[in-house]
Amino acid sequence: MTTWTARPETTDDITAIRDINLAAFPTSEEADLIDALRTDPKAWIDGLSLVTEGSEGSEGTLTGHALLTRCHVDGAPALALAPCAVRPSAQRTGAGSAAIRAALDAARSLGENLVLVLGHPEYYPRFGFTPASRFGIRAPFDVPDEAMMALALDDTRPVPTGTIRYAAAFGV
Numbered sequence: 001m002t003t004w005t006a007r008p009e010t011t012d013d014i015t016a017i018r019d020i021n022l023a024a025f026p027t028s029e030e031a032d033l034i035d036a037l038r039t040d041p042k043a044w045i046d047g048l049s050l051v052t053e054g055s056e057g058s059e060g061t062l063t064g065h066a067l068l069t070r071c072h073v074d075g076a077p078a079l080a081l082a083p084c085a086v087r088p089s090a091q092r093t094g095a096g097s098a099a100i101r102a103a104l105d106a107a108r109s110l111g112e113n114l115v116l117v118l119g120h121p122e123y124y125p126r127f128g129f130t131p132a133s134r135f136g137i138r139a140p141f142d143v144p145d146e147a148m149m150a151l152a153l154d155d156t157r158p159v160p161t162g163t164i165r166y167a168a169a170f171g172v
Contacts, residue, residue: 074162136161
């Protein structure tokens with residue numbers, strides 16, 4: 001069984017991160033989104049782009065990636081978890097989960113509180129995500145309620161309510 005190690009991206013990882021996303025998705029949309037977010041100082045937060053590399057002969061080969069960038073809920077700061085990707089050959093091995101957990105831990109250590117994700121309602125609850133509507137948060141577009149999820153990293157802090165405003169690179 002592979003053991004995954006997660007760490008923040010470095011400039012040397014940028015090409016590999018693009019390759020992971022190109023391999024994991026049918027178009028270049030997610031890879032292009034990451035490139036655009038990386039150039040947006042209002043969205044990009046150093047230390048919140050996490051990569052995973054594995055043991056057992058794959059040391060040094062980046063396999064998974066999870067990105068958190070700045071978004072807002074009615075003006076209050078929050079984070080968007082997107083995109084998340086794993087090389088197809090390593091999907092369902094824990095590489096993505098390791099990257100996501102590391103990203104959430106990094107966000108918590110930076111004092112962030114609210115993380116939002118639009119994704120598979122069968123996958124993200126394992127990290128503590130629940131429908132964003134339970135917090136009074138809604139997407140700026142039509143989406144199934146169970147797919148727009150939120151996670152409060154510190155349940156002693158208030159969570160804003162309202163409509164999500166994504167970084168410009170998301171195009172919404």
